[in-house]
Every structure is written in structure tokens, then in C-alpha cells.
Amino acid sequence: MSAILEVDGLFKSYGTTEILKDINVSIDKGEFLVLVGPSGCGKSTLLNCIAGLEPISGGSIRIAGQDMTEVSPKDRNIAMVFQSYALYPTMSVARNITFGMQVRGVDKATQAAKLAEVARQLQIEPLLNRRPGQLSGGQRQRVAMGRALVRDPALFLFDEPLSNLDAKLRVEMRTEIKRLHQDLGASMVYVTHDQIEAMTLATKIVVMKGGIIQQIGTPHEIYTRPANTFVADFMGSPAMNLIPARAQPDGTGSMIEIARDGADPLRLHDPRPSGVSGDILLGLRPEDMHEASKRPGEASQAGEVRIEVVEPAGADTFVVARLGGKEVTSRLSADTLARAGETLEFRFDLSKASYFAPETGERLG
Amino acid sequence: MTDVPYAPPTQSRALKIALRWGLYLMLTVFALWYLLPLFVMVTTSLKSLEEIRTGSLIALPREVTLEAWRTAWSGACTGIQCEGLRPYFWNSVLLAVPAVLISTILGAMNGYVVAQWRFRGANIIFALMLFGCFIPFQVVLLPMARTLGILNIAGTIPGLIFVHVIYGIGFTTLFFRNYYVTIPAELTKAAKIDGAGFFRIFWSIFLPLSLPIIVVTVIWQFTQIWNDFLFGVSFSQAGTQPITVALNNIVNSTTGVKAYNVDMAAAIIAALPTLLVYVVAGKYFIRGLTAGSVKG
Numbered sequence: 001m002s003a004i005l006e007v008d009g010l011f012k013s014y015g016t017t018e019i020l021k022d023i024n025v026s027i028d029k030g031e032f033l034v035l036v037g038p039s040g041c042g043k044s045t046l047l048n049c050i051a052g053l054e055p056i057s058g059g060s061i062r063i064a065g066q067d068m069t070e071v072s073p074k075d076r077n078i079a080m081v082f083q084s085y086a087l088y089p090t091m092s093v094a095r096n097i098t099f100g101m102q103v104r105g106v107d108k109a110t111q112a113a114k115l116a117e118v119a120r121q122l123q124i125e126p127l128l129n130r131r132p133g134q135l136s137g138g139q140r141q142r143v144a145m146g147r148a149l150v151r152d153p154a155l156f157l158f159d160e161p162l163s164n165l166d167a168k169l170r171v172e173m174r175t176e177i178k179r180l181h182q183d184l185g186a187s188m189v190y191v192t193h194d195q196i197e198a199m200t201l202a203t204k205i206v207v208m209k210g211g212i213i214q215q216i217g218t219p220h221e222i223y224t225r226p227a228n229t230f231v232a233d234f235m236g237s238p239a240m241n242l243i244p245a246r247a248q249p250d251g252t253g254s255m256i257e258i259a260r261d262g263a264d265p266l267r268l269h270d271p272r273p274s275g276v277s278g279d280i281l282l283g284l285r286p287e288d289m290h291e292a293s294k295r296p297g298e299a300s301q302a303g304e305v306r307i308e309v310v311e312p313a314g315a316d317t318f319v320v321a322r323l324g325g326k327e328v329t330s331r332l333s334a335d336t337l338a339r340a341g342e343t344l345e346f347r348f349d350l351s352k353a354s355y356f357a358p359e360t361g362e363r364l365g
Numbered sequence: 366m367t368d369v370p371y372a373p374p375t376q377s378r379a380l381k382i383a384l385r386w387g388l389y390l391m392l393t394v395f396a397l398w399y400l401l402p403l404f405v406m407v408t409t410s411l412k413s414l415e416e417i418r419t420g421s422l423i424a425l426p427r428e429v430t431l432e433a434w435r436t437a438w439s440g441a442c443t444g445i446q447c448e449g450l451r452p453y454f455w456n457s458v459l460l461a462v463p464a465v466l467i468s469t470i471l472g473a474m475n476g477y478v479v480a481q482w483r484f485r486g487a488n489i490i491f492a493l494m495l496f497g498c499f500i501p502f503q504v505v506l507l508p509m510a511r512t513l514g515i516l517n518i519a520g521t522i523p524g525l526i527f528v529h530v531i532y533g534i535g536f537t538t539l540f541f542r543n544y545y546v547t548i549p550a551e552l553t554k555a556a557k558i559d560g561a562g563f564f565r566i567f568w569s570i571f572l573p574l575s576l577p578i579i580v581v582t583v584i585w586q587f588t589q590i591w592n593d594f595l596f597g598v599s600f601s602q603a604g605t606q607p608i609t610v611a612l613n614n615i616v617n618s619t620t621g622v623k624a625y626n627v628d629m630a631a632a633i634i635a636a637l638p639t640l641l642v643y644v645v646a647g648k649y650f651i652r653g654l655t656a657g658s659v660k661g
Binding site: 083 | 549551552554555556557558559560561565569570573574
């Protein structure tokens with residue numbers, strides 16, 4: 001497998017403000033890389049740098065093995081889909097799609113053939129003579145994709161392409177992009193602030209904050225083994241619970257002690273040899289807290305907690321309690337016995353737990 | 366606090382109608398008031414001198430004659446020559462058309478560059494151009510005369526074109542820049558990735574979008590240049606004077622009885638082209654002025 005994109009030690013600054021700091025990331029052919037982070041984290045800037053639309057202050061960019069650091073956007077063998085679609089308003093859909101080929105001097109017959117192929121693929125044949133202003137959001141999105149597809153580039157770049165669509169259409173188009181990626185086997189870089197989009201689409205996720213990469217990994221790694229509390233909190237909805245606790249070595253594993261309102265501290269046993277001790281933050285996903293009566297298991301991982309709020313959400317019910325002075329959300333089944341104000345016995349699946357240092361937020365063990 | 370159920374204020378139907386009619390009445394009165402001078406000009410230009418002397422200012426002509434128009438167009442004296450406005454009218458056309466076109470094209474390019482290619486110092490350059498809009502005409506008269514002399518185009522129509530283009534660039538750039546800032550930068554980015562260069566993007570993407578603002582700019586520039594008197598009188602010589610200067614000469618150089626009918630006809634002829642431009646393109650003018658303020 002050859003690397004299709006290699007970003008090496010990339011720095012980007014405007015004046016004295018550093019936007020991107022020492023970015024190193026690479027993807028192989030056919031990978032789907034998602035850059036995710038809150039607004040202002042530099043993810044769109046990084047994408048623009050890869051596209052060559054923004055000059056970089058340091059480092060290098062290689063696409064398909066060639067150094068593209070100083071190459072102009074049109075020669076980087078890329079195609080890009082923008083958040084606002086950026087369709088040329090005065091041109092028909094067909095001309096929008098063929099404009100790039102026209103500029104590059106591709107002959108008319110090839111243009112027509114490629115246009116027909118892409119139109120069929122995206123099912124936009126009936127729209128070819130319309131103007132962008134006459135299309136719905138979803139149709140514009142398809143045309144923008146068509147403009148990228150027709151180029152048949154080494155690398156596709158997507159800049160939050162779904163954020164202007166309504167919720168239902170967004171889910172549909174998400175599936176469609178994923179299908180397109182599977183069918184084409186194309187390499188893609190995709191920017192989004194939506195962690196669900198990141199999880200569903202990516203083969204590799206880069207989580208960014210303040211221009212610094214927080215973690216790179218597969219969706220599974222990012223979800224189950226977040227590198228720090230920022231990643232833990234950002235990825236997943238509801239977010240991972242971060243509960244202040246004390247850890248003590250206990251045999252091969254450790255004993256975790258969590259303060260509890262109106263009762264003795266909760267004492268839970270983690271059999272894994274994690275080696276943590278002292279003050280820690282216990283990171284536990286909402287789905288790793290179970291209702292004990294429905295999930296028999298070791299008593300050493302169960303305890304009663306008073307319920308504050310019960311939020312039914314159809315398939316699941318979210319139950320909010322308080323542990324270690326923090327609100328803790330658990331994802332229980334819809335037929336849960338939890339009632340606000342009463343206590344409920346939970347079983348905590350510590351084999352899935354993460355531990356973080358309270359001061360730095362870095363992952364322990 | 367007590368809850369008072371919300372009751373929409375009610376108005377009787379009769380009152381509503383009365384208010385509406387009052388409004389229309391007021392608007393009609395104002396419209397007539399503003400149209401009065403034009404009415405006097407048109408009627409006076411269609412009267413004979415005899416009738417002007419004896420009749421009332423606002424009376425309709427008893428006998429309609431186009432004699433005054435004929436004289437104004439081709440016989441009235443501007444100083445020692447008596448060729449009417451005709452040669453000067455064509456001077457103005459030869460001056461205004463190229464000056465409007467050149468300044469509009471340059472403004473479009475400038476606006477495109479300043480709005481979409483944010484090079485270092487773009488804002489400073491734009492601010493300086495904007496500043497150019499506020500320089501009073503009188504300030505540039507002497508340096509401009511010197512410049513025209515050095516360029517060897519003093520007293521010629523190309524010289525006047527040059528002056529108006531320079532003076533117009535500030536405004537035309539402002540118009541186009543403000544129009545082009547509302548166009549998302551992503552459009553330029555997409556075109557760059559498609560391989561289009563600076564001029565290709567301007568020509569294929571920005572110009573086709575620009576019709577409303579082109580209309581605004583053309584109307585503005587045409588009105589300015591056609592109606593200009595100061596530059597016209599300062600930088601022209603006999604034979605290259607624009608129509609405004611000739612109009613002044615006709616009105617001010619008659620001796621003996623003032624030919625009000627000829628003066629009025631001449632004034633209307635001088636004003637007709639700008640009027641025509643407004644009537645033809647006025648609809649686009651308003652549309653262009655408000656375009657971009659609402660995202661559509």
C-alpha cells in the first residue's frame with residue numbers, strides 16, 4: 001500500500017498567530033480520513049493547506065508520492081467539495097460539472113462521456129440543464145459531488161459538505177458518501193465538526209483542538225481509548241462520563257473509590273493491570289453503565305446510586321445521576337425501572353473504562 | 366402583575382380608507398410640485414417668443430411650434446459660432462461613451478482584485494481609492510492641467526476622457542468591490558481547483574454575475590460625465606467642448622431679447638440622454654443598489 005497523502009511537520013501561521021502546529025498525518029490509498037474538532041481548531045485551514053488554497057509556513061505535503069508543497073491547486077490532482085457547494089451560479093449544472101475539463105482543454109467528446117457517466121452515477125440526469133438556483137440543497141450537494149467526481153483525482157477533499165442540509169437529508173447524504181467511497185475505492189479527506197459523521201464515515205480520524213492534533217486512530221480506537229479528556233468528551237453522544245475518583249492497587253488490578261451523595265463511597269474493582277493509583281478521572285461511556293437487575297455479574301462492580309433525571313429517548317433512556325460530585329449519564333434500555341429521586345443499582349463495566357490524570361487530562365495506562 | 370389578554374388595536378374601516386386617500390393626496394401634490402419645473406420647461410420650449418412675452422408662465426402653448434428646438438439644435442449661437450448644440454452633443458457622446466466604458470471595466474477589475482484576491486496591502490489600496498472619491502474637483506484642476514499638458518492631450522477629447530476615467534475609478538471600484546465581497550470566496554477557490562486562472566475566473570464566473578452592478582455603475586458614471594461642467598470648461602477648447610459648456614454659452618452669450626424658448630429647449634436636449642438612461646435602466650438601477658444586501 002502506498003501513501004496517497006503525507007503531511008509532514010506542517011506549520012501554518014497568520015502573522016504571529018499559529019493556526020496549525022506540527023501536523024503529521026498520512027493516509028494510504030482508499031482510506032477515508034476525517035478531520036474533526038470544534039470550530040476554530042484549524043481543521044478547515046489544514047484542508048485548505050492540503051488543497052494548496054492557503055500557503056503553509058513550514059513542513060511539506062506529498063500527494064501520491066509527489067512533493068506538492070509549492071504546487072498550485074490545479075496541479076495537485078485533487079478535487080474539493082465545499083460547504084456552500086460553490087456552484088457557479090450563472091452556469092447550468094452540466095457546465096458546472098464540465099467547467100474544469102473545459103479549462104484544462106479536454107476534448108468535447110470526452111467531456112460529454114464523463115458528464116453522462118457522473119450524471120448517471122449521481123442520478124442527476126434530469127437536472128443537467130438547470131441553474132444551481134433552481135435546485136434544492138440536496139441536489140446542489142449532488143452537483144458539487146459530480147464536479148469533484150468527474151475529475152477522477154488522486155484525492156478527494158470535503159469541507160463540511162453536509163452542514164448546510166437539514167437533519168434528515170444529512171443522514172441520507174452521509175450514507176451516500178460512504179457508499180461512494182466504497183464503490184470508488186477513492187482516497188478522501190473530510191472535515192466536519194460533527195463527531196457522529198466522523199465516526200460513521202472514517203477509516204481514520206484525526207481529532208484536533210487549537211491547531212494541535214489530539215489523537216489519530218481508527219473510529220474504534222478513538223472511541224474506546226481516547227488519548228485525553230478532550231477527545232473523550234468530544235467524541236460520543238452523550239459524552240463520556242469523567243468521574244473524579246481515587247485508585248488503589250489491589251492484587252493485579254485496582255480498587256476505584258468514587259464519592260457518592262448521601263451514602264458511603266462506591267468501591268469498584270477493576271481486574272485489569274492498569275497500574276493507576278491516587279487521584280484520577282474515571283472515564284466511562286454511558287453504555288458501559290448497566291442496570292444491575294437486568295445484567296447479572298460480579299458484585300464487585302455494582303452499587304446503588306440515586307437517580308436525578310430520567311430522559312426517555314425512544315430506543316434508549318438516558319438516566320442522570322451524581323457520582324464524585326459530577327453529573328453522570330447512563331444509557332439504559334427503554335424499559336428501565338429507574339425513577340427520578342429513587343435509587344437504582346448499577347453495574348459498572350470497568351473493563352471498558354479509561355483513566356486520565358486529573359491535572360493534565362492525559363490518558364493513564 | 367395581572368394577565369391582560371392581548372387585544373389587537375382596532376381601526377374602523379372608514380378611518381383606514383380616509384387615511385389611505387389622505388396619503389395618496391399628499392403624494393400626488395408632492396409629485397406635481399416636483400414636476401412643475403419640467404412642465405414649465407417643456408411648455409415654454411414649445412411657445413413662440415411672442416407668446417412667452419404675452420402669456421402666463423404656466424399656461425399651455427396656444428400654438429405649438431418646434432422652432433425653438435430647431436434653433437437650439439442647429440442654429441443657436443455659442444459665442445461667435447451659430448451651429449446650435451449639435452456639434453457639442455456629439456462631443457459629449459464621444460467623450461461619455463468611452464469614458465464610461467473604460468472606467469467601468471477598470472472598476473470591475475479593481476473591485477474583483479480587492480474583494481477576491483486579498484493580497485498584502487489590499488485594504489490600504491482600497492482605502493486610498495475610496496479616499497479618491499472624496500477629493501473635490503477644484504483641488505485637482507491645476508495638477509491635472511499640468512498632467513494633460515505633459516501628456517500632450519490638453520484641450521482634446523481623449524484628454525477629457527482621461528480625466529473622467531481617473532476621477533471615476535474610485536467610485537466604480539467601490540461599487541464593484543462591495544458587490545464582489547458578497548460573493549462567497551469558496552467560488553474562487555472552487556474555480557482555482559478546477560484550474561481556472563485570474564482572468565478566466567473573472568471572465569467566466571464574476572462578469573456573468575455582474576449585470577446589476579454594471580447597470581448601476583454605467584448609470585452613475587454616465588450621469589456624472591454627461592452632466593460635468595467644471596472639467597469640461599477647464600480642459601476643453603473651442604471645438605472640443607461638451608454639451609454642458611455649450612448650453613452655458615448659449616444661455617449666457619445671447620444679446621438683446623432672451624430667447625427663453627431656445628434656452629429651455631437646449632436645456633432639455635442636454636438633459637435628455639441621462640433621462641433616457643434612467644428610464645431604460647432605472648429598474649435595474651434600484652435592483653442593483655439593493656442586490657447583495659440580501660443573500661439570495
